[in-house]
Amino acid sequence: MTTESDTTAAAFPSLEDWQHWTQVMGRAQQMLLETWADSWKSGDPAPGLKLPNAPDPMAMLTAGAEAWGKGLEAWGQMLGGMAAAADRKDKRFAAPEWRDNPVFDTIRQSYLAISDQLMKTADQAEGLDSEAHQRLKFLTASFVDAMSPSNFALTNPQVLKATMESRGENLLTGLRHMLDDMKAGQMTHVAKGHFEVGRNLATTPGKVIHETPLYQLIQYTPTTEKVLETPLIVFPPWINRFYILDLTAEKSFVRWCVEQGITLFMVSWKSADESIKDVTLDDYVLRGQVDAIDTVRDLLGVEQVHTIGYCVAGTTLAATLALLAARGQADKVASATFFTAQVDFAHAGDLRLFLGDETMGLLGQLSADTGIVDGRVMASTFNLLRGRDLIWNYVTNNYLLGKEPPPFDLLHWNGDVTNLPAGWHRDYLETLYKGNKLVEEGGISVDGTPIDLKRIETPLYIQAGREDHIAPPQSVWKIMDHVPGPKRFVLAGSGHIAGVVNPPSAGKYQYWLNEGEPKDLDAFIEGATEHKGSWWPDWLAWLTERAPKKVDAKGARVPGKGKRQAIEDAPGRYVKTR
Structure with missing residues (x-):
């Protein structure tokens, strides 16, 4: 007789499968880095991310490759030594499913440990002037936040649970939210219609x-x-x-x-x-x-x-x-x-x-x-400065879980x-x-x-x-x-x-x-x-x-x-x- 636990186990990839796919992900990340590095070297980097001249023109490439090389090594090392992974508080992983299920607990701890390693190596990069070093740390932090398993449906237990319980309605609702935001040209941070200037905001006579x-x-x-x-x-x-x-x-x-x-x-x-x-x-x-x-x-x-x-x-x-x-x-x-x-x-x-x-x-x-x-251009820029809170948090909540964002006057102002x-x-x-x-x-x-x-x-x-x-x-x-x-x-x-x-x-x-x-x-x-x-x-x-x-x-x-x-x-x- 097949038990519920057997069914649950069969529904998720094994640890070996996860290790394989994380290695694939790591190779993909390395290719992204190499592409970015080549574009920088050729003088055609991504808009807004051009690096200033360093004393050694190859310093940034070397430092970046070294940082990511160490990070990629961590993919294998950390999966074999999960006890060493940081078990810190992180609101992205506050739901009990991230710890109760051993697969997602492994995913969570792997991600946190590797994130720490990547940020550490970026922080310790040498041969860069202060502005170039700041750029490297910012780009690394932005990439680490973007690659959080909480941002992807198949690696977020809350999203999988919601999908099974709602039979996919959460994803359909989330898609609608995303299309509405694309039409408006900016991400929604506050439930629509809750606040109005002159009604419950800016009401001092x-x-x-x-x-x-x-x-x-x-x-x-x-x-x-x-x-x-x-x-x-x-x-x-x-x-x-x-x-x-x-x-x-x-x-x-x-x-x-x-x-x-x-x-x-x-x-x-x-x-x-x-x-x-x-x-x-x-x-x-x-x-x-x-x-x-x-x-x-x-x-x-x-x-x-x-x-x-x-x-x-x-x-x-x-x-x-x-x-x-x-x-x-x-x-x-x-x-x-x-x-x-x-x-x-x-x-x-x-x-x-x-x-x-x-x-x-x-x-x-x-x-x-x-x-x-x-104004949406400036709003997007400021959102990028706090991408974890103002972008990825809402990707998960609005698009994957299909929820309405909570009413918050400050964020309504931020989007106005x-x-x-x-x-x-x-x-x-x-x-x-x-x-x-x-x-x-x-x-x-x-x-x-x-x-x-x-x-x-x-x-x-x-x-x-x-x-x-x-x-x-x-x-x-x-x-x-x-x-x-x-x-x-x-x-x-x-x-x-x-x-x-x-x-x-x-x-x-x-x-x-x-x-x-x-x-x-x-x-x-x-x-x-x-x-x-x-x-x-x-x-x-x-x-x-x-x-x-x-x-x-x-x-x-x-x-x-x-x-x-x-x-x-x-x-x-x-x-x-x-």
Whole structure:
């Protein structure tokens, strides 16, 4: 009589079969590497992955071949010594089927052990400059993540179980999900229809009180009887929607600021179309940030404003501060806060790996007809930086298991892309990111005025994320070296988004402060004091200390009650335009 266990055993390949096919897989991987290496050697690598010249032109090939050679040896070695495989926690293999079934337990442990070996050999590769070494490690990590057995139906026990239980419906549903995503041009990260801007996202009450072809300016309705006299203007990155700072009510930085008695204004950049396809740095500085500063000063009758620049908007805010200083107008800004913003890109993050000549050429081709870079291009790039979480996790969940992704406001925002002016986007990448011209005295000019960061005396609050892969803390720290005025640096737990969007009520993460005068980030960390929870209250205390005076929340402090009439309700139509 055939037992259930006999049937199960017969349904799966034996260990010997698996060893054979993993060897086949290994040979296939080696051929992929050789093809990639040959293309690099011939000067025609994959778009965006061109390697810089190393001291020895064959160093990368040698190091790569050595790394993969050792990795291929591991395929056989690890299968014979599974006890040595790392048994660490990994959410890709959290389901009990990965351990309960000996075949899949072997697959899991083999993969983890071999992954460790490949990453170790890539990390130890010699004869490469730092940028080439970073590329090798990134490519190895990306390949390792892509080859996870959780990403393939026949090597994922959860998918096989779901297929048997649903008689294949999971695969049919997954195929439908995949085809829908292909039609939309981007992967779905959040269940459709759950979130809507203005309904359950970006709901803090306010009015659009100023509009230009480049941006809308939102003024939020006060909720306290008294407010700080000096208002705050927030400049979000133009590559994303502003409501990352106004998500659901409990996560909203905007709502929290208003509740603390801050008169808050938010810039909502227009998603690029042909009407603004030719904008430049001058536009984002003069007709964006300076215009908003002057508009608010005039509306409220104040001499100064506080400012916040998030990510790339922080980069341009530094240029704005330097411009105002050069023109004798620095007193317009009482303080500037930088959220995960870089001015010196010498030690920027993994995004530099996508700045090769081929990538620039591809951007040119994609925008040749319209002068616009489709926001989905940038979204795909950022997804690649966290491929395990933002690509392969959804391949398994959405396509193989046929499930709907769970509702998550942050990921809805992540997929709500904005289009970019192609010329300005390329210039930003070439001049600031690759050329690092902002930190050179007179390296760039705005409206004919040379920019020198050393002229900035405005008090700065600089926030970095400890685990930020887009603006690494080492890179964010560099502003401390270039700006001579008073500065306060805070290192927040988590990354580029969660490190910023961390309301006190959540009780999550932590932040570090160093009240001394550390010379670099290592010294800052060594002497830092850890504080539990959100850094927002520390920032509020710092901001209030700069300008503590309060006034009644009436007249022009109420949107539409001053000299500028309300155009429409917040969040405005610009943020809803794709």
